[in-house]
Every structure is written in structure tokens, then in C-alpha cells.
Amino acid sequence: MSKIEVVSPVGLEVVKRSGSAQRLGNLDGKTIGEVWNGVFKGDFTFPIIRKLLQQKYPRLRIIPYTEFPHTPGSDTPTQQREHARRIAAMAKEKGCDAVISGNGA
Numbered sequence: 001m002s003k004i005e006v007v008s009p010v011g012l013e014v015v016k017r018s019g020s021a022q023r024l025g026n027l028d029g030k031t032i033g034e035v036w037n038g039v040f041k042g043d044f045t046f047p048i049i050r051k052l053l054q055q056k057y058p059r060l061r062i063i064p065y066t067e068f069p070h071t072p073g074s075d076t077p078t079q080q081r082e083h084a085r086r087i088a089a090m091a092k093e094k095g096c097d098a099v100i101s102g103n104g105a
Contacts, residue, residue: 021098027056031060031094031096031097032053032062032098033090034049034064034100035070035087046064063091069086087099
């Protein structure tokens with residue numbers, strides 16, 4: 001009898017997952033940053049999201065996507081990681097409790 005080796009079609013996990021940050025309980029009084037990669041209509045959707053959030057949470061402070069850098073197009077994974085680190089550092093400096101980092105589909 002011969003042995004057959006089976007490999008999962010989903011592949012091996014090559015990056016160790018560290019988990020997500022805990023969700024904020026309430027956004028009132030918090031600071032949220034908008035981060036946009038310049039691809040899907042963020043210039044249209046973020047103002048709508050911003051308005052609706054501020055109606056629901058009057059003391060919410062939102063730092064618009066225009067205050068964060070974005071580099072549209074395809075970059076290398078190394079460039080993407082460095083860009084993400086830069087954005088995270090800027091969000092911290094600006095006092096963000098959280099960021100909206102994507103919207104649309």
C-alpha cells in the first residue's frame with residue numbers, strides 16, 4: 001500500500017496573526033481617523049459616513065482622510081507595511097482612538 005500526502009487547498013499560514021484591537025464601546029467623545037488608499041470613491045463616501053457618525057455621536061471628532069497620506073496603486077508588501085506603520089504612528093500622534101481604514105465594495 002502506498003502513502004498519499006494531502007495538502008490543504010487553503011495553504012499554510014505564513015504570517016502569524018496577532019489579533020485585532022478591541023472594539024470601542026461608544027464613539028461619543030472619541031477621535032476617529034479616516035484612512036483612504038485612493039481607490040474606491042472615498043472622496044464621496046467618507047463625507048457621508050462622517051456626517052452620519054457625527055449626527056449619532058455629537059461629541060465625536062473625525063480627522064478626515066485628507067490629513068493622512070495615501071499612495072494609490074500597487075506597492076510591494078514591504079512598502080505597504082511601512083506605509084501602515086507610518087499611518088498608525090500619525091493616527092496616534094493625532095489622538096485617534098480608532099480609524100476607518102476602508103469602505104465600499
